[in-house]
Amino acid sequence: MSMEKQYKSADCEQEIKDFWQQERVYAFTQDETKQTFSIDTPPPTVSGVLHIGHIFSYTHTDLIARYKRMSGHNVFYPMGFDDNGLPTERFVEKKNNTKAFLMPRSEFIALCLRETHAVEKTFEELWRSMGLSIDWDKVYSTISEKVRKISQYSFVDLYNKGIAYKKEEPALYCTTCRTSVAQAELDNIEQASTFNDLIFTSEDGDRLTIATTRPELLPACVAIFFHPDDERYKHLCGKYAVTPVFEKKVKILPDDKVDPAKGTGLVMCCTFGDQTDIFWFKKHNLDYVYLIGMDGKFTREGGFLHDKRVPEARKLIIEELKKEELLLNQKNITHSVNVHERCKQEIEYVILNQWFIKILDFKDIFIAQADKINWYPAYMKARYIDWVSNLNWDWCISRQRFFGIPFPVWHCLDCGHVIMANTDDLPVDPQETPVPGGKCEKCSSTNIQPETDVMDTWNTSALTPQINANWPEQSPDNLSIPMSMRPQAHDIIRTWAFDTIIKAHFHQNTIPWNDIVISGHVLAGKEKISKSKGNSKMSPDALLSEYPADAVRYWAAHGRLGQDTAFSENQLKVGQRLLTKLWNAFRFCEQSYEQHYTSHNEHYIKQHSTLSQWLLHELSKSYKSYQQFFQNYEYHFALETAEKFFWHIFCDNYLELIKDQIFNPDQYCPEIIANTHYVLYEAGFAILQMFAPFTPYITENLYLQFFSKHEQVRSLHLTQFDNTRYEYSFEKSTGVMNKILDIVGQVRRLKSENQISLKQEVEQLILYCNDQALLEEIAQHERLISGISKAKTCLYKNSTCEGSLMQEDNQKYTAHIKIDGPAL
Numbered sequence: 001m002s003m004e005k006q007y008k009s010a011d012c013e014q015e016i017k018d019f020w021q022q023e024r025v026y027a028f029t030q031d032e033t034k035q036t037f038s039i040d041t042p043p044p045t046v047s048g049v050l051h052i053g054h055i056f057s058y059t060h061t062d063l064i065a066r067y068k069r070m071s072g073h074n075v076f077y078p079m080g081f082d083d084n085g086l087p088t089e090r091f092v093e094k095k096n097n098t099k100a101f102l103m104p105r106s107e108f109i110a111l112c113l114r115e116t117h118a119v120e121k122t123f124e125e126l127w128r129s130m131g132l133s134i135d136w137d138k139v140y141s142t143i144s145e146k147v148r149k150i151s152q153y154s155f156v157d158l159y160n161k162g163i164a165y166k167k168e169e170p171a172l173y174c175t176t177c178r179t180s181v182a183q184a185e186l187d188n189i190e191q192a193s194t195f196n197d198l199i200f201t202s203e204d205g206d207r208l209t210i211a212t213t214r215p216e217l218l219p220a221c222v223a224i225f226f227h228p229d230d231e232r233y234k235h236l237c238g239k240y241a242v243t244p245v246f247e248k249k250v251k252i253l254p255d256d257k258v259d260p261a262k263g264t265g266l267v268m269c270c271t272f273g274d275q276t277d278i279f280w281f282k283k284h285n286l287d288y289v290y291l292i293g294m295d296g297k298f299t300r301e302g303g304f305l306h307d308k309r310v311p312e313a314r315k316l317i318i319e320e321l322k323k324e325e326l327l328l329n330q331k332n333i334t335h336s337v338n339v340h341e342r343c344k345q346e347i348e349y350v351i352l353n354q355w356f357i358k359i360l361d362f363k364d365i366f367i368a369q370a371d372k373i374n375w376y377p378a379y380m381k382a383r384y385i386d387w388v389s390n391l392n393w394d395w396c397i398s399r400q401r402f403f404g405i406p407f408p409v410w411h412c413l414d415c416g417h418v419i420m421a422n423t424d425d426l427p428v429d430p431q432e433t434p435v436p437g438g439k440c441e442k443c444s445s446t447n448i449q450p451e452t453d454v455m456d457t458w459n460t461s462a463l464t465p466q467i468n469a470n471w472p473e474q475s476p477d478n479l480s481i482p483m484s485m486r487p488q489a490h491d492i493i494r495t496w497a498f499d500t501i502i503k504a505h506f507h508q509n510t511i512p513w514n515d516i517v518i519s520g521h522v523l524a525g526k527e528k529i530s531k532s533k534g535n536s537k538m539s540p541d542a543l544l545s546e547y548p549a550d551a552v553r554y555w556a557a558h559g560r561l562g563q564d565t566a567f568s569e570n571q572l573k574v575g576q577r578l579l580t581k582l583w584n585a586f587r588f589c590e591q592s593y594e595q596h597y598t599s600h601n602e603h604y605i606k607q608h609s610t611l612s613q614w615l616l617h618e619l620s621k622s623y624k625s626y627q628q629f630f631q632n633y634e635y636h637f638a639l640e641t642a643e644k645f646f647w648h649i650f651c652d653n654y655l656e657l658i659k660d661q662i663f664n665p666d667q668y669c670p671e672i673i674a675n676t677h678y679v680l681y682e683a684g685f686a687i688l689q690m691f692a693p694f695t696p697y698i699t700e701n702l703y704l705q706f707f708s709k710h711e712q713v714r715s716l717h718l719t720q721f722d723n724t725r726y727e728y729s730f731e732k733s734t735g736v737m738n739k740i741l742d743i744v745g746q747v748r749r750l751k752s753e754n755q756i757s758l759k760q761e762v763e764q765l766i767l768y769c770n771d772q773a774l775l776e777e778i779a780q781h782e783r784l785i786s787g788i789s790k791a792k793t794c795l796y797k798n799s800t801c802e803g804s805l806m807q808e809d810n811q812k813y814t815a816h817i818k819i820d821g822p823a824l
Helices: 009-023 052-070 086-096 105-129 145-160 215-220 275-283 300-305 310-323 360-370 380-389 457-461 464-468 490-508 540-546 549-557 569-588 590-595 602-606 610-631 635-663 670-691 696-706 731-753 772-779 782-789
Strands: 036-038 074-076 079-081 139-141 164-174 186-202 207-212 221-226 240-242 249-254 267-270 327-340 348-357 374-376 409-412 418-420 448-450 483-489 513-519 522-524 762-768 791-797 804-807 813-818
Touching: 009 105, 009 549, 009 696, 036 052, 052 074, 052 483, 052 513, 052 522, 052 540, 052 549, 052 635, 079 105, 086 105, 105 139, 105 540, 139 145, 145 164, 145 418, 145 457, 145 464, 145 490, 186 215, 186 310, 207 267, 215 221, 215 267, 215 300, 215 310, 221 275, 267 275, 275 348, 300 310, 310 327, 360 380, 360 490, 374 380, 380 490, 457 490, 464 490, 483 490, 490 513, 540 549, 549 569, 549 635, 549 696, 569 590, 569 635, 569 670, 569 696, 590 670, 610 635, 610 670, 610 731, 635 670, 635 731, 635 782, 670 696, 731 762, 731 772, 731 782, 731 813, 762 782, 772 791, 782 791
Parallel strands: 036 074, 079 139, 221 249, 374 513, 483 513, 762 791, 762 813
Antiparallel strands: 036 483, 164 348, 186 207, 186 240, 186 327, 221 267, 240 249, 409 418, 409 448, 804 813
16 A cells, blocks of 8 residues: 555544554563663643643653663653642632632542543643653552652651651741742742831931831831941940831841941841841841731731731831821832742741751752752753752741641640651541540640641652652552653752752652753743743644644754743744655655565675665764764754754755666666665664654654564564664765765756756766876766766866856756865
8 A cells, every 4th residue: 555645644643642552552561671761750730721831841751751762771651740739729719710718628629639630631632642652551640649648658757757847937928829838939020119218216316217128017127237337326236216107116236137338227127028037036036026917918916007918008108107207218129029939929928837847957968969960951950059059948848728738747735746647547637537546645635636737739749759669668660769860841940859859868868860851941932931821822732733743842852951942833844844754755765665675685785885885874873873862861963863864865865866776777787776775774764763752653654654564563662773783884985975965966056056957967067086096986986976967978087177067059068067085
């Protein structure tokens, strides 16, 4: 059955997708003769829909998975779904027009589970359409019973080791999302604000000017600081000042954290405006004023600002300061503020009784762990080290949410003892499960309160290697930690990468993976495409309805490690042209494949012509170079290598050079024709292998049509890269062919410059070279040269000339071609 004239991508993709599924081509199977390559696949957040950025980064992971599988590895390539976080909670609330706190906890969790299951199926179908070679039997959910057990076991283990602790501490709090957040969940944004000079009064009646961007925090002012070396204020040390409007007495204290050159050199400390306020609060044992509540509204401590939110409170206090003539000056500024990465709203600082994991005491260890991991690209390790070096907080893992993994903890209200769940009973929800033994194990009290907070979602996501390895039990797949590779984006180095390194160190005393491969983002203008911003012009479904999946993968494969990439429809169109070219090239070779001997007859292998030797030499170089790039995860360079060989060497030159053989086989001896069939087969198979990770659908289709019966492997993607098959080295023939290709190129250029068809015959082709030996070598390939250049006769002159194309009176053309270079 002959090939269709045109490649029909939609029909092909569905047919091949069904084939992969029925044949379980990508199922992970243990083979002790092969090394396992395990991938710590990023679990996408289940919060509605995926965007083009997901297509981009997940394709990169699949490129590596496919290459490693064809390199002889057992590839463990799972998929997870991160569905226990705040984004999922907000997604379910919005879709069902409800709020979590308006429903019983168990009812809301059940609703989340139903909604996320439907979304996960949608995600899976998209990934399948993109051709991701995932083993869909290796799927986990971060809210599943198995993962809840592992996450709670991790917490109990850290608590027993003295790493997890609970303490009343000033915490980063998002009043919009109504939960505490970790330092890693903050973004810094530049925001317009106003520097306000406020007038305080000393107890001696002196006017003191203090500049602030947050005058609304005046009710929570607990001290004023100056630098101990600032001569202007040394006389105020230990005295009191009176705040404007609220007329509250606060102590004036020295501290070297004050910058004398900033503002007036006097700074008010409020609970809390920033981390410096927290530092002073602890260092100087200051009072705590609970000013901004969990709902973002001012408490009764705010006086007339009570029940107002920050923007309105700021406006009211400014009006009052002006009214009482206590606002000396205002200056418009732009400064950096901390916002919650999820909602982009400013965070506040409140004192909460929360669970933490100790990290500040282990910063040097975490930096040392990074040195044991291979970073691709290498410079990304600097981001990690910079983040760890500048950490100021232990990792807060408490969240005040409804949907999530609960802490397996109860508290004795009489003696304060913390009661941990038995690990054999995990997972548990302390709000629905009686305390073990029915009473406090320390004082026998029954006055027990269950923990109400749930764990930070990163606390669970940080356990993906342990989840994949089925820790603490034995993995049914004999999977161990460290895993082989973690693929992820650069913006979550400070969260997912760091947190996973923490957990692997504390639990297994090792690194979580050997390699970490960092991808970039897809840009919409100057910012990354994201679901929250809704700035993607095209959804993945719309993209796949307009372009073949292979073309989309081709575009994604051009993204370089660690670098952001603009969405490019032009690149998608180039990908489409590649698919058309592949189809047409193999269609041209169709008859050759049918005539190719199933066994590699040694007679024909030894009869390689100079042309065949050149192609096999270039193929061997490309094949090996391609693999070297992939070994360093430089898939974009591997793709460039495959494209260069296919487009330039194979199609533009080799196929053109053998057309005369294909169309006029009777004019060539059978050995040459048979050898050409052999070379076309070998080169075609290698081309399909090299393009397989990038364009899996069309390459599988072509493989099944022409190669599977000879290779006796049911799928192209299960064949192995075999350098011994392509160990050809023909330096001299390659040198000769480069000269011949230069001659052909000159003829083509002269025809184009003179606006003559490339098919136009040339009456005479005169070749000039001042090296007689080289000229004689070239003359041995006259048939090849005349066939491609359409020259009736070739003449050789031991001299030099300038290239030209001359037209005679009788409409006949003579081409004068100069051959440069030394003898071969």
